[in-house]
Structures are given as C-alpha cells and as structure tokens.
Amino acid sequence: MTLSYRHARKEQGASLIIVLIILIIITLLGALATKQGLVNLNLSTSTQARRLLTQSSDVPLARLEKVDAGGEIANLTNPIGPLGYLRMTGHEADEYLVCYRPMKSALLFNATTSMYLTSSGGKGGGDTTNGSCNVAVDADYTSARGTVLTQLAFTRPGYNTGAYDAVNLQPFEAADKATDNSSINKPDPVYYRVYTNSIIPGLSVTASDTAINTCMQKPTGGQANPKQTDATKTDYGLPQCLRALSVPVTVQVQDYVYTALPKRSS
Numbered sequence: 001m002t003l004s005y006r007h008a009r010k011e012q013g014a015s016l017i018i019v020l021i022i023l024i025i026i027t028l029l030g031a032l033a034t035k036q037g038l039v040n041l042n043l044s045t046s047t048q049a050r051r052l053l054t055q056s057s058d059v060p061l062a063r064l065e066k067v068d069a070g071g072e073i074a075n076l077t078n079p080i081g082p083l084g085y086l087r088m089t090g091h092e093a094d095e096y097l098v099c100y101r102p103m104k105s106a107l108l109f110n111a112t113t114s115m116y117l118t119s120s121g122g123k124g125g126g127d128t129t130n131g132s133c134n135v136a137v138d139a140d141y142t143s144a145r146g147t148v149l150t151q152l153a154f155t156r157p158g159y160n161t162g163a164y165d166a167v168n169l170q171p172f173e174a175a176d177k178a179t180d181n182s183s184i185n186k187p188d189p190v191y192y193r194v195y196t197n198s199i200i201p202g203l204s205v206t207a208s209d210t211a212i213n214t215c216m217q218k219p220t221g222g223q224a225n226p227k228q229t230d231a232t233k234t235d236y237g238l239p240q241c242l243r244a245l246s247v248p249v250t251v252q253v254q255d256y257v258y259t260a261l262p263k264r265s266s
Contacts, residue, residue, distance in 0.1 A: 053250040056148040057196040060100045075109040082154040092159040099133040100150040132216040135209040153195040155221035163222025189259040195220040199249045207245035215241035
C-alpha cells in the first residue's frame with residue numbers, strides 16, 4: 001500500500017510539471033502573438049499616417065496650380081502676398097509662410113493671414129501670429145477631423161546663390177521660348193520654389209503645443225540647413241525641429257515658373 005501511494009504521488013508531480021511547461025509555452029506564444037500584432041498595428045498606423053500626410057501636402061499644391069482668376073490671383077501677386085512680396089527688391093531672399101486653412105478662408109492665399117521669414121538669421125517678420133499654423137487653433141487644420149496641419153513656404157532659390165537650396169539658373173532660362181511676337185510684351189518670368197510641410201501633432205505623445213508651434217515658424221527652404229542638428233542655430237529648419245519632437249512630418253517640394261506676374265521693383 002505504501003509503495004503504491006508513493007508511485008501515485010510521483011505521477012501527480014510529473015503531471016504538474018508537464019502542465020506548468022505547457023502553460024509557459026502558451027504564455028510565450030501569446031506574448032509573441034501580441035507583440036507581432038502590435039508591430040503590425042504600428043506599421044499599419046505608420047503607413048496610413050504617411051499616406052494622409054502625402055495627400056494633405058498634394059492638395060494645396062494642386063490648388064496653387066489651378067488658382068482662379070479672381071481673389072486668389074490677387075492674394076498671390078499683391079505686394080503683401082507671397083509671389084508679389086518675394087518679387088520686390090530687397091525681399092527676394094526671404095521665405096514666405098502660408099498656413100493652409102481651407103476651413104477658415106474661401107481663398108487659399110489670404111495675405112492678411114501670412115508670414116514671412118527674413119534672411120537675416122531666420123528672424124521672423126510680418127504677421128507672426130497668423131502666418132504659421134497653430135496646433136491649438138481648430139481652424140488651422142485641413143479638415144474638421146483636426147488631424148493634419150499643412151503649411152507652405154515660398155522661396156526664390158535661384159536668386160540667392162548662398163542659400164542652402166541655391167540653383168544655378170542660366171540667363172533667360174525661365175523665359176518664354178516662343179519664336180513669334182506673342183512674348184514681346186509679357187513680363188519677365190519669375191522662378192519660385194514651394195515647400196509643403198504636413199504634420200500630425202496628435203501622434204507625438206511628448207511634444208507640447210508651444211514646442212510644435214515654435215517649430216512651425218522655422219524656415220524650410222534656403223535658410224534651413226538640412227544637416228543642422230543644433231536647435232540653437234538660426235539655420236535649424238522646420239523638418240529637423242519637428243522630427244526631434246517625434247512629430248510625423250512630410251515635406252514636398254515643387255518648382256514653378258510664373259510668367260504672368262506684373263513687374264514690381266519696390
């Protein structure tokens with residue numbers, strides 16, 4: 001009787017060890033499955049965010065290429081609008097910022113809600129309150145979902161050869177190449193570069209609204225050194241600033257030759 005009792009107790013002990021091993025294996029498999037699921041979710045979220053940012057950057061560029069013949073053209077070309085302002089003598093090397101606010105204004109380029117950055121050490125000028133996008137303002141987002149902010153930066157890269165985005169334009173390179181008399185009375189064409197910066201502030205869990213808004217007032221084009229990593233430097237650009245805060249950002253660049261801009265020297 002005693003031997004049988006001891007043998008049964010050994011079998012129960014062996015069964016308990018096997019059950020524990022099985023539980024450990026199931027726990028490990030569950031943890032691996034959960035981790036894989038989180039990785040897939042992060043990848044899916046990253047892909048969706050990147051697609052959303054790209055689409056948000058495309059919209060204002062498409063609208064810029066199809067501006068109407070009324071208010072938007074006037075906003076672009078008047079002396080305090082982006083194209084007109086950068087055309088004036090002494091302002092060719094500036095960078096002009098416009099927050100894309102489709103919910104706030106029927107006209108895309110409203111000169112009263114724009115800001116430019118001067119070339120003297122990245123110093124801000126113009127309407128610094130309304131010019132750049134503000135994370136805390138609902139109307140600054142591209143839609144009522146309040147997800148994406150999109151900001152445009154206008155520059156003239158062919159003008160300032162010392163800028164970081166300088167281009168070597170040959171004489172009359174941007175001019176109309178027509179061989180008939182149709183181009184005789186046309187104004188001189190102007191070469192512009194437009195940057196669109198789209199961000200999703202909500203995907204950064206650590207950055208404050210103030211820190212993000214400070215980044216939105218930094219340059220993107222010729223005044224921004226793409227290799228600068230020191231946040232205290234004046235050529236520390238918008239993309240680097242936002243990425244340091246772990247804010248998802250995408251930057252698109254489009255070049256334009258504007259051929260219908262009236263001549264303006266002052």
